[in-house]
Amino acid sequence: MKFLKYITLAAIAFVGIACQEDAKMQAKPIEEVAAPVLNTHSDILINANNLNSEVTFSWSEVDYGYPASVAYGLFATYGDATVQIAESYTTSYTLTKEALNNTLVSEKGLALPEETETEISMYVTANIGTGDAYLLTSAPITLKVTTVPSSSAPWVRRPLYIAGNFQGWAPDAQGPVLWETAEWSDVYEGLVYLGAAEGTANFIAEDGLCHFKFCPNPNWTGNLGGDPENFTTEGDPAHITAEEGLYWVKVTLNPEHTTGSVKLTPVQSISVIGGAVGGWDTVNDLIMELAGMPATGDADFDNKYYAAMRNQVWTAVMPGCAGGEFKYRLNQAWDTNWGGDLNHLTPGGDNIVTDLSGNVRFNINFHGDIAALAADDTNPSPISGSVELAE
Numbered sequence: 557m558k559f560l561k562y563i564t565l566a567a568i569a570f571v572g573i574a575c576q577e578d579a580k581m582q583a584k585p586i587e588e589v590a591a592p593v594l595n596t597h598s599d600i601l602i603n604a605n606n607l608n609s610e611v612t613f614s615w616s617e618v619d620y621g622y623p624a625s626v627a628y629g630l631f632a633t634y635g636d637a638t639v640q641i642a643e644s645y646t647t648s649y650t651l652t653k654e655a656l657n658n659t660l661v662s663e664k665g666l667a668l669p670e671e672t673e674t675e676i677s678m679y680v681t682a683n684i685g686t687g688d689a690y691l692l693t694s695a696p697i698t699l700k701v702t703t704v705p706s707s708s709a710p711w712v713r714r715p716l717y718i719a720g721n722f723q724g725w726a727p728d729a730q731g732p733v734l735w736e737t738a739e740w741s742d743v744y745e746g747l748v749y750l751g752a753a754e755g756t757a758n759f760i761a762e763d764g765l766c767h768f769k770f771c772p773n774p775n776w777t778g779n780l781g782g783d784p785e786n787f788t789t790e791g792d793p794a795h796i797t798a799e800e801g802l803y804w805v806k807v808t809l810n811p812e813h814t815t816g817s818v819k820l821t822p823v824q825s826i827s828v829i830g831g832a833v834g835g836w837d838t839v840n841d842l843i844m845e846l847a848g849m850p851a852t853g854d855a856d857f858d859n860k861y862y863a864a865m866r867n868q869v870w871t872a873v874m875p876g877c878a879g880g881e882f883k884y885r886l887n888q889a890w891d892t893n894w895g896g897d898l899n900h901l902t903p904g905g906d907n908i909v910t911d912l913s914g915n916v917r918f919n920i921n922f923h924g925d926i927a928a929l930a931a932d933d934t935n936p937s938p939i940s941g942s943v944e945l946a947e
Contacts, residue, residue, distance in 0.1 A: 584621035607654035614648040710933035716744040720768025721758035722751035724862035727771040752800040767795040830882030844870040877916035881907040900936040917946035
């Protein structure tokens with residue numbers, strides 16, 4: 557069951573009672589306490605003219621056997637989704653139709669279809685402490701709700717920054733970044749080359765690995781590290797490490813972005829395939845390399861290395877290109893490929909066409925223009941490509 561959030565029904569003040577545990581001992585046995593009853597409610601019609609109108613839900617009082625402060629939670633369900641509408645210390649809760657609508661149609665709420673009448677279920681819970689020992693749940697009621705489009709601020713695709721020895725430990729707007737996959741999904745994916753930073757001041761000779769952390773902001777505020785399967789922001793979390801290489805990185809965070817996990821899937825290659833590079837057979841894949849990598853001994857090796865790692869641009873030159881159709885793909889296979897608009901490449905998109913001939917350079921950029929994407933509520937793909945004549 558999917559929940560919008562888990563609201564702790566704890567930390568309740570018991571007026572005139574010195575010790576919560578002693579107070580609990582005075583409560584009736586839970587089997588003797590009647591669960592709350594959520595009062596029936598008429599169907600709710602929401603439209604553009606009544607968004608400021610109020611809706612009130614009410615329920616019976618729960619008697620635990622002594623004067624406790626009872627915390628009630630009001631929930632709505634649809635399909636396998638459940639969202640908490642409210643928390644209250646009285647036997648009713650009032651909110652505007654606009655607030656209710658926005659919660660119900662949100663992707664992180666019930667994801668109800670907009671401008672449609674839909675039947676939902678609702679129930680109320682009661683509790684006087686932590687855990688389930690004193691938790692009571694009402695029988696559900698059903699009602700129909702007619703929704704409108706959400707008036708909440710539009711979703712904008714969010715970046716998740718990666719900082720590590722491979723890019724100079726700089727979680728800034730230069731990247732690299734992973735991009736959120738869907739509206740408020742808290743899931744971030746992207747292709748990143750995780751280098752060990754060999755030859756730079758940040759190379760850790762003892763293990764020769766890439767060391768990194770994730771940062772929800774372009775700074776160290778709230779950085780996440782530690783166990784890859786259960787990393788955290790607590791304390792000064794340890795580095796996450798990986799063998800040097802190219803990975804498809806998938807990070808799943810909790811809604812508060814304080815814990816999460818990462819899955820690193822090794823990738824063998826990025827390539828260009830199609831008539832523009834000789835044909836659609838695997839033998840014609842034009843293998844790409846990370847752009848901007850400095851040669852050993854370069855006087856500015858560190859800065860150039862970090863810049864290449866931050867940019868995450870892959871490039872290859874096709875000599876004698878005669879133009880034609882092409883696409884980008886991973887591992888010389890069709891499982892993951894990109895096409896369509898070069899400015900915003902999409903998975904499985906249409907074949908791309910170039911009329912350039914001669915020595916032609918193909919590029920693909922997995923970084924994205926962070927500032928532009930963070931201001932674009934159409935949420936275009938952050939992956940882009942380019943084709944140009946090469947020297």
